[in-house]
Amino acid sequence: MIDISSLTTNDKMIFLACDQGMEHGPEDFNETNINPDFIFQTAIKSGLNAVIVGKGIAEKYYPEYRQEIPLIIKLNGHSRFNKPNGWGPLICEVEEAIALGAAAVGYTIHLGSLIEAEMFQNFGRVVREAHALGVPAIAWVYPRGPEIPNPQDPNMVAYAARVAMELGADIAKVYNPGSVGALRWAQMSAGKTRVVISGGDKVTPEAYEEEVRDIMRAGLAGIAVGRNVWQSEDPLAVCNGLKEIIYKGAY
Amino acid sequence: MIDISSLTTNDKMIFLACDQGMEHGPEDFNETNINPDFIFQTAIKSGLNAVIVGKGIAEKYYPEYRQEIPLIIKLNGHSRFNKPNGWGPLICEVEEAIALGAAAVGYTIHLGSLIEAEMFQNFGRVVREAHALGVPAIAWVYPRGPEIPNPQDPNMVAYAARVAMELGADIAKVYNPGSVGALRWAQMSAGKTRVVISGGDKVTPEAYEEEVRDIMRAGLAGIAVGRNVWQSEDPLAVCNGLKEIIYKGAY
């Protein structure tokens, strides 16, 4: 088993993710959070477990934060156009990510899409190369395609979590299926692969905390959050609330 | 000839397969058999010849069972979506599988599908690399496509078995063609390549034993069974019945 303890606090995980600059566009940002320094500084001040960004941000911004927080590099990416079949081949290689300081690598898989096969094959290689160097591999498994009307359906989320484990992922990042029972089944389906839940669209901090309590009640590993922290009015306060729930078990 | 004796008992084979987590989804499982440990333990307690899983399960679960039962890694896989042309490129490489402890490698080929050519080419490489290391290569040959209304037609199954041999497989895994005569012709078509029959959908243990008696009467090598063991109420009892027929010739 690959050691993921450097990415955890009390065996739980809170990752701060920022890939919307690539995946949606700058309209998601304001003049403060458009600057990647803000994302890193928020995560460091809050004592989170890692920041997830693409290689461009990693290379230009991470060096001054190298001693202060682990980095996870998302190896693929695509724009918001040409859905659902616009996809993300490897933009950053595993060795390249490690040279940039990454403690783990991540890759998005669109389960059920027309390019699922290439994504499985790519991630298979990511796991092979990362594990050969003792580095954890994280799979974001997002169901997507004409046969998938509801990507957050409990069966679909459990399928996504299981596929991540079958492909060799150490951590699976999946959508919230909506209930404690569905969350539990997702983690059971993934077995020894730790499951974290994606943050999703921005909601009020209170609403988000409710979701996160359910996630922890279900026994999952934690969360990968984005806009619910860096689009909020007081990111540090939001993070404190999340840490209470996730690290301290306040649920 | 590659030596496959470590995968046999009395020159016959019973493999316990579990790839439904990838190929169908967790709906096939319950809270007991969703855990890959259960699959390994069932096969070990029953004294079967090998377990067939993908590399994710192999890497995270097989190490503690390494001395107790041989491992076969299925190198490709795909989800249940986008049939019939969703296909499975190599997710795990031959060397990688061997490093994970595999005693043999397997690969699925959809004979008659639009990506048959790539699958033939991929399996040709699997054979080349596995045989260079003295490791057996197993082909699952499943006819699939618009020109194939009935994949279990006796001519189609014999064709599948022959294609496996022509591509260099040491063992061929094919569908049950339904009669002793058809089973015999499938094995004759495959020549020196040993033929095992896929387990198929779950039926009653008695019905399954009837199928297996015919398989052995026809002179085949054995079976690769999945749900008919681990979805049953008493997997160990089911396996005992199969062992009588397959290893001890009770047919």
Place this chain on the structure above:
Amino acid sequence: MIDISSLTTNDKMIFLACDQGMEHGPEDFNETNINPDFIFQTAIKSGLNAVIVGKGIAEKYYPEYRQEIPLIIKLNGHSRFNKPNGWGPLICEVEEAIALGAAAVGYTIHLGSLIEAEMFQNFGRVVREAHALGVPAIAWVYPRGPEIPNPQDPNMVAYAARVAMELGADIAKVYNPGSVGALRWAQMSAGKTRVVISGGDKVTPEAYEEEVRDIMRAGLAGIAVGRNVWQSEDPLAVCNGLKEIIYKGAY
């Protein structure tokens, strides 16, 4: 020039081919000739120049015949489905074929098909690798496609023979164009590349001998025959007749 003399008798060639197990299916066979041993033994007893098979048969059956008859391995293959664009990428590599004991390698090219470009490129590589090792390369050039209503048209067969030479083949295997004049022009178009004619569907031994006399009158190198020998009632007798015509000039 690559030396092909080990594949000839009196500078002429009779090759016994058996790839129908892959390209058509076991329905072409009976309980005797489904066994590749029968193919090898027929060719050896008849003193033919070589057997042409795929790598699966070569690996499992050829070792015991290694000292008795040269082997030609057909490097690509495809099933009978999805014509006309089902095609055959390399299943066996040149070095692999030589390690399996091949004295020459063969590859099928569908001149005029939609994947002609990839086939040209593949065969270009086959020639490059085979010639670097002093091994002859044989091109089966079969015209196939919407612009080709009659693959056996004399102009089409001469084109096929010329393309084989242009791509670097040492021997070209083409369809029978039907007359001595057309056969002569095919060989002239191929120049220093030796032309052999494909056996085609099964006809009576007498009808086949008539075809073969014309082939030799036209000055070609010989034949690659399959079903007209191993589907016949008395393969050895058929071969004796062919040898008289081809090696001894009885035409």
Place this chain on the structure above:
Amino acid sequence: MIDISSLTTNDKMIFLACDQGMEHGPEDFNETNINPDFIFQTAIKSGLNAVIVGKGIAEKYYPEYRQEIPLIIKLNGHSRFNKPNGWGPLICEVEEAIALGAAAVGYTIHLGSLIEAEMFQNFGRVVREAHALGVPAIAWVYPRGPEIPNPQDPNMVAYAARVAMELGADIAKVYNPGSVGALRWAQMSAGKTRVVISGGDKVTPEAYEEEVRDIMRAGLAGIAVGRNVWQSEDPLAVCNGLKEIIYKGAY
């Protein structure tokens, strides 16, 4: 951070680009400027920061100018046909460009097109290879596709600039979004990646200077100009005007 100071004057940039021979055709040229020597000499006499050309012009023309002005080689290119999906794979490799004397390499990305994925992947490799050798990588990011009615929309240009940064570019070359506010937001979105604006169609020198003043007021790095210099009646005079604005801050 890769050092780009050799491409700047007072931390600003004016690049003279000439790829229309490939991307539009010789109809854009006259008997004077069809000769690449004219392009190099204009840039050298004007004291600009670099010339941007493809590898053909670089190899045949740059050697005599090697000591006099830096060279940027554009690694991909395509003709004017088959828009919008005609695209440009790598024609020149990074190491090859450096051997030809390039101080930086550039690559065009059509954000939003059907081959965006391959372009992202290609540019990811360009960055990896260039940065390993300490060489800057420039992304020309041009939005193009059915979902993009206006490539110069301010949100689209900011997205293009951000994507360049996310992919690892040191300099981003984007379209003019039309206002100082939009230009500022594009540079903010790109963060530490320096943004230069593409020259566009030929307009009067006065009109072009107005555009350039806004570009500099917005705090961008500079411009990549083509036809507005070498299609003008007095290229040196046009360059002097641009230098006043860009190097000396006359806006």
Place this chain on the structure above:
Amino acid sequence: MIDISSLTTNDKMIFLACDQGMEHGPEDFNETNINPDFIFQTAIKSGLNAVIVGKGIAEKYYPEYRQEIPLIIKLNGHSRFNKPNGWGPLICEVEEAIALGAAAVGYTIHLGSLIEAEMFQNFGRVVREAHALGVPAIAWVYPRGPEIPNPQDPNMVAYAARVAMELGADIAKVYNPGSVGALRWAQMSAGKTRVVISGGDKVTPEAYEEEVRDIMRAGLAGIAVGRNVWQSEDPLAVCNGLKEIIYKGAY
């Protein structure tokens, strides 16, 4: 600059080309010129600058002519079927061509076709590999596609010549645009890349000489001629006439 002087007489070029066996078929030939020896002997007796053939003819026929005339190998080729998108990937590699004795390598590019991108990329590699070994690279640039009603339009021919130069070609082979002015502009567009004109369909020797006088008046490098020499009644006489015009300036 790569040295091409070994391919010239008085700095001019006459190449004898024979690829119609692959690109059209043997119907273009008679019993004399179907034999590649005739092509080589014609070129040698006439004292031309080089013969252009594919690798099959080069390997089997060129060795005895190695000391007598330079060889140019055309690296790609395709049949006459499936136009306009049948295309020619590399059948012969650069190193392979040089080992076969080639003094230069050539590659066809269909400017404007749907596979233009792959052809640009392939030729970019051909240039890279050939120039690394000091060997000239020749681009045949033939406009082809739905946006190109007239491949011989003067603007199209000048575009073809310019694209050859932009891709790194040392010599460009293009269609005849029909007037001295258009020929001059094509050569100007190509700059330091030498332009030769393709021979085209067979016309009378007198008509062909008229075309060639215009080509030389326009200042081009020379011609690549095929059927107008080897389909003529007296190839040596035709060549003498061409030499007067091209080497001796009789226009």
